[in-house]
Amino acid sequence: MQIFSAPNYDFIRWRWHALILSAAVILAGVGYTVAQGGLPLGVDFSGGTIVVVKFQEPVSEQVVRDAIPGNEEVVQTYGEPGDHEILVRLPQIEGAEEGTSLEEGANRVVAALQGAGVPTFETVRTEIVGPVIGRELQLKGIYATLASIVGITLYIAFRFRPSFALGAIAATFHDILVTVAFLSFFGYELSLNVVAAILTITGYSVNDTIVVFDRVRENLRTMRKDALDQVVNKAVNQTLGRTVITAGTTFLAVLSLYVFGGEVLRGFAFTMLVGIVSGTYSTVFIAAAIAIMLSRRGRVARVPTAAPVPPGRTKSKQREARAS
Amino acid sequence: MTTLRWKVLAVVAVLVAAVYAFTPPSEKVRLGLDLKGGVHLVLRVQTDDALRIETETVADRFREQMKMRGVAGTVAAAAPDRFRVEGVPADQDPALREVANEVAVDYTREPGVSGTYDFVLRPLVATQLRNESVRQALQTIERRVNELGVAEPIVALYGTGGDQILVQLPGVTDVARAKEIIRSTALLELKIVEDGPGPTREGLLATRGGVVPPDMEVLPGASDTGGTGTSATVYYLVRRVAAVTGRDLRTARPSLDQNNRPAVSFSLNQDGARKFSSVTGANIGRNLAVVLDGRVVTAPRIDGRISDEGQIYGVFTQQEVQDLSLVLRSGALPASLTYLEQRTVGATLGADSVRAGILASLGGLAVVTVFLLAYYRLSGINAVVSIAMNLMVLLGFMAYLGATMTLPGIAGFVLTIGMGVDSNVLIFERIKEELATAKGVKAAVAAGFDRVFLTILDTHIASLIAAAFLFQFGTGPIRGFATTLTFGLLSNMFTSVFVSRTLFELILSRRHAARLSI
Numbered sequence: 001m002q003i004f005s006a007p008n009y010d011f012i013r014w015r016w017h018a019l020i021l022s023a024a025v026i027l028a029g030v031g032y033t034v035a036q037g038g039l040p041l042g043v044d045f046s047g048g049t050i051v052v053v054k055f056q057e058p059v060s061e062q063v064v065r066d067a068i069p070g071n072e073e074v075v076q077t078y079g080e081p082g083d084h085e086i087l088v089r090l091p092q093i094e095g096a097e098e099g100t101s102l103e104e105g106a107n108r109v110v111a112a113l114q115g116a117g118v119p120t121f122e123t124v125r126t127e128i129v130g131p132v133i134g135r136e137l138q139l140k141g142i143y144a145t146l147a148s149i150v151g152i153t154l155y156i157a158f159r160f161r162p163s164f165a166l167g168a169i170a171a172t173f174h175d176i177l178v179t180v181a182f183l184s185f186f187g188y189e190l191s192l193n194v195v196a197a198i199l200t201i202t203g204y205s206v207n208d209t210i211v212v213f214d215r216v217r218e219n220l221r222t223m224r225k226d227a228l229d230q231v232v233n234k235a236v237n238q239t240l241g242r243t244v245i246t247a248g249t250t251f252l253a254v255l256s257l258y259v260f261g262g263e264v265l266r267g268f269a270f271t272m273l274v275g276i277v278s279g280t281y282s283t284v285f286i287a288a289a290i291a292i293m294l295s296r297r298g299r300v301a302r303v304p305t306a307a308p309v310p311p312g313r314t315k316s317k318q319r320e321a322r323a324s
Numbered sequence: 325m326t327t328l329r330w331k332v333l334a335v336v337a338v339l340v341a342a343v344y345a346f347t348p349p350s351e352k353v354r355l356g357l358d359l360k361g362g363v364h365l366v367l368r369v370q371t372d373d374a375l376r377i378e379t380e381t382v383a384d385r386f387r388e389q390m391k392m393r394g395v396a397g398t399v400a401a402a403a404p405d406r407f408r409v410e411g412v413p414a415d416q417d418p419a420l421r422e423v424a425n426e427v428a429v430d431y432t433r434e435p436g437v438s439g440t441y442d443f444v445l446r447p448l449v450a451t452q453l454r455n456e457s458v459r460q461a462l463q464t465i466e467r468r469v470n471e472l473g474v475a476e477p478i479v480a481l482y483g484t485g486g487d488q489i490l491v492q493l494p495g496v497t498d499v500a501r502a503k504e505i506i507r508s509t510a511l512l513e514l515k516i517v518e519d520g521p522g523p524t525r526e527g528l529l530a531t532r533g534g535v536v537p538p539d540m541e542v543l544p545g546a547s548d549t550g551g552t553g554t555s556a557t558v559y560y561l562v563r564r565v566a567a568v569t570g571r572d573l574r575t576a577r578p579s580l581d582q583n584n585r586p587a588v589s590f591s592l593n594q595d596g597a598r599k600f601s602s603v604t605g606a607n608i609g610r611n612l613a614v615v616l617d618g619r620v621v622t623a624p625r626i627d628g629r630i631s632d633e634g635q636i637y638g639v640f641t642q643q644e645v646q647d648l649s650l651v652l653r654s655g656a657l658p659a660s661l662t663y664l665e666q667r668t669v670g671a672t673l674g675a676d677s678v679r680a681g682i683l684a685s686l687g688g689l690a691v692v693t694v695f696l697l698a699y700y701r702l703s704g705i706n707a708v709v710s711i712a713m714n715l716m717v718l719l720g721f722m723a724y725l726g727a728t729m730t731l732p733g734i735a736g737f738v739l740t741i742g743m744g745v746d747s748n749v750l751i752f753e754r755i756k757e758e759l760a761t762a763k764g765v766k767a768a769v770a771a772g773f774d775r776v777f778l779t780i781l782d783t784h785i786a787s788l789i790a791a792a793f794l795f796q797f798g799t800g801p802i803r804g805f806a807t808t809l810t811f812g813l814l815s816n817m818f819t820s821v822f823v824s825r826t827l828f829e830l831i832l833s834r835r836h837a838a839r840l841s842i
Contacts, residue, residue: 256691
């Protein structure tokens, strides 16, 4: 079976359309996020309190909301409908780290519910994050993402060439921005898990791109007379079957995570789903296009005169061939 | 043929080792807090406390030395790391220097105007004191947690600030009690009461012009109700410097007071006993405040010289007495602690998460299997076998190294399935291409694996770079994810390249294949 038999689409010709589409999505994401007053931060980053209680019978959000004094809390149903779980989130309490008052909010919620005559419940999860930790995690998240991107860029620059590294990194940034845009559209908040998913996407996105670049590198040896865009376009077409199949199956596997993995992993799985689609798209349309634009027109790298390397080549020969 | 036999043997050996490592999974695979239930706490050691105690002790000795040598002037702590000497006549400066050389060598002298001197703790010494207090706190918490009887607790330094401690207590249900035990008795101090108890702070200070004398402080406490159960907050004016602190304790145990109410008996070490007996001997008839965490628990009258035994009583329950003995025994903390983060996961939620995670993994594996078999026919079996083996090697790795499995870690399993698919598809598609150039099946398979090897290496290294930073970034659950991802990548290099190829070679060795079902 074959999805594409000898595909020969001219992807490079569509690069401007692709760039405009991506820019539109990213700008819409930025616009929407700004209009929302920024990305909603989970307690991991903003600090605050989350209490998840599981009732023995169905209870409406309103009942819980009414039971808790004050109106700073956010109350929402959590998990599967049959679980009767309700999540209560409280904002950061000022001066919460001065003493034992860190868990005061959580205790207040539980006490209020116990006194309110709602059905029997059990506290299944509490998360209380003080402002110090929240700030530290924010910084760590940003550093880790940037450091990861820099590390991967250096590796690609070392293994391929700088313009390719820039193409791959442009694609990675593209994927991160598109993912964040969709997180914003669908109202997901930025939690530790979501940031972990974003970091994973940097790896995944580059993964995809490397496959194409590797093929470009190989083609450069055989297609010595052709212009770079043709070489790249051929590589994209040659790997198209693999790109689509891999993306499709990985998407399905992660979809299983999204459906069955439970509420805690939902944000993570959603982020991965968007990242996989975006990563595939950017591999085909963005990475190669940018690599070409950044390379000088026509043939840039002179490949050594070695003939196409036969299969079963030795290590040292590979190194020679790569030393372009 | 012989090489092939060795390869098959190697594959089987790895498989057996992996399965052996994780069997039975319920015992061999370590579950994180989010799957097992328990509490995750991050505390900060208030290292300023350690400096303040040091500075106050030195200031106190300084004051005594000045008095002994007849140097005029007052001494008061001004900040955790500095105290100030005021009103020293110019001609007594040499005497002051002598005092400083004797008791304040760790402090630098900064002269101010008209006989005022600031003594500032040397930064190096301050850092040392801070680190020491964090180290001590860590050890103390470890002892307390062990006395609590929690299985597989984690107590470790945390974060980059150097003053945070991570405590993970799996399976703990009474979180409030655990927190109290870890944090309480930041400081046990026995201090001579100068005045009080009084109902208000202002009332206490009325006879002193409304200001707290420099060598004293006002502390809140509960009024001694004589067992009626009701208590109001009262205030005591006590000496700032403690006669004895928790550091001087030898041991503490639950006991009963003269009214048969639960109490804690303690005994002091030699050094503490000497200090205690001289202070109690000099203050017979006055009251001694037992201060816990800056709060007066009880303030009995000193009826005579006490050397090394004492009792803390007040209104305690049996449980409180036990907990108090525990924390006193495990040593007083060198500084107070505050909680920065607390995450609690109920055991039921943990079990639900395990179920959800396994379901999601199986679902992912099922989808992938169906697809691979439909798309690649018989070769698909190869891919499925190598992916399944990848998961088993990964699980074996984790069990063998005692790595912790978390919920995001299970997500890492699902992504590992994805990576396995990726590598296999990459290889198979290449084999298809090679087959199209009509080389014969064996040559095409060999070429497919050879050509794709570098690509797989590159993609895996790039992903490993991302995983490494993920590990740096993450707390518990995310680290679990980074761990599975890393091991998944490593074992995938083995299974998708070596195992899958061996399977192909095994199949192709059995027959003269003209066609390959791919």
